[in-house]
Amino acid sequence: MIDPSLAFDIAASGMTAQRANMDVIAQNLANADSATVAGAPYRTQSVVFEPATLNDDGNAADGADEFAVDLDGGAFDYAPQGVRLADVVDAPATEQYRYDPSNPLAARSGPRQGFVMESDVDPIGQMIGLISAGRAYDADVAALQGAKQMDVEADDIDRQ
Amino acid sequence: MSQFGFAAVEQGLRIERARAAVLAADTANASTPGFIAKDVVTSLSGDADAPFSARLHEISAGGSAGTLEYAMAATAKNAVTYRALAGQERAMLREFKVVAEEAGR
Numbered sequence: 417m418i419d420p421s422l423a424f425d426i427a428a429s430g431m432t433a434q435r436a437n438m439d440v441i442a443q444n445l446a447n448a449d450s451a452t453v454a455g456a457p458y459r460t461q462s463v464v465f466e467p468a469t470l471n472d473d474g475n476a477a478d479g480a481d482e483f484a485v486d487l488d489g490g491a492f493d494y495a496p497q498g499v500r501l502a503d504v505v506d507a508p509a510t511e512q513y514r515y516d517p518s519n520p521l522a523a524r525s526g527p528r529q530g531f532v533m534e535s536d537v538d539p540i541g542q543m544i545g546l547i548s549a550g551r552a553y554d555a556d557v558a559a560l561q562g563a564k565q566m567d568v569e570a571d572d573i574d575r576q
Numbered sequence: 577m578s579q580f581g582f583a584a585v586e587q588g589l590r591i592e593r594a595r596a597a598v599l600a601a602d603t604a605n606a607s608t609p610g611f612i613a614k615d616v617v618t619s620l621s622g623d624a625d626a627p628f629s630a631r632l633h634e635i636s637a638g639g640s641a642g643t644l645e646y647a648m649a650a651t652a653k654n655a656v657t658y659r660a661l662a663g664q665e666r667a668m669l670r671e672f673k674v675v676a677e678e679a680g681r
Contacts, residue, residue: 423596453617467605500679548640558652565655569659570589570662576673
């Protein structure tokens with residue numbers, strides 16, 4: 417029998433993951449105009465998600481298969497999974513330069529004299545990503561509200 | 577009210593509850609690389625104790641946005657179905673209670 421609270425935990429894991437995604441996007445946008453960070457240009461970061469089986473407490477657990485759905489006369493072998501942040505990865509290195517000789521971070525000599533290395537953040541792409549993440553977050557909220565409504569209905573049956 | 581009616585409605589409630597978890601997983605993993613979204617379909621089993629059989633099928637909704645839209649629509653529909661089943665269960669319990677009271681007089 418499926419854990420009644422599983423939909424809550426799954427939706428919550430999705431909300432947590434999308435929140436992390438929005439944090440990374442906010443960091444990218446904040447650094448869109450950063451010339452360098454510790455001597456190297458800021459590189460766009462992006463999140464990688466992976467499915468996560470959940471414990472009773474809603475935390476991710478490796479290899480657990482305790483939530484396999486088992487319905488009377490209609491069992492199917494599937495454990496609905498939450499999601500978790502697997503990694504935050506840098507975009508492939510691309511060198512972008514802007515000529516700004518008055519910038520204190522500009523190269524003082526060599527073929528790039530007067531140029532500063534810029535971040536590779538694409539603000540428009542990041543804004544689109546932010547909207548997508550917000551939409552996914554809203555969808556997780558809708559799933560959570562649906563599960564909550566089911567609990568209310570089930571509780572109402574109990575009162576009969 | 578027949579026992580079959582209760583069995584059918586209660587199994588329907590369990591299936592819709594399980595479907596909510598499956599759809600929540602689809603929503604949460606819409607952006608997960610390699611994740612294949614799934615949904616639950618039911619059919620009649622012919623068994624009086626468990627009138628329905630449920631099985632999973634993979635859905636192909638066209639990427640992350642399509643999966644989200646599918647899951648949100650299916651979640652809304654699932655909630656309506658669950659509410660209808662819960663209402664049916666309540667109505668049957670009320671009827672059961674009336675019959676029991678009548679029998680007690």
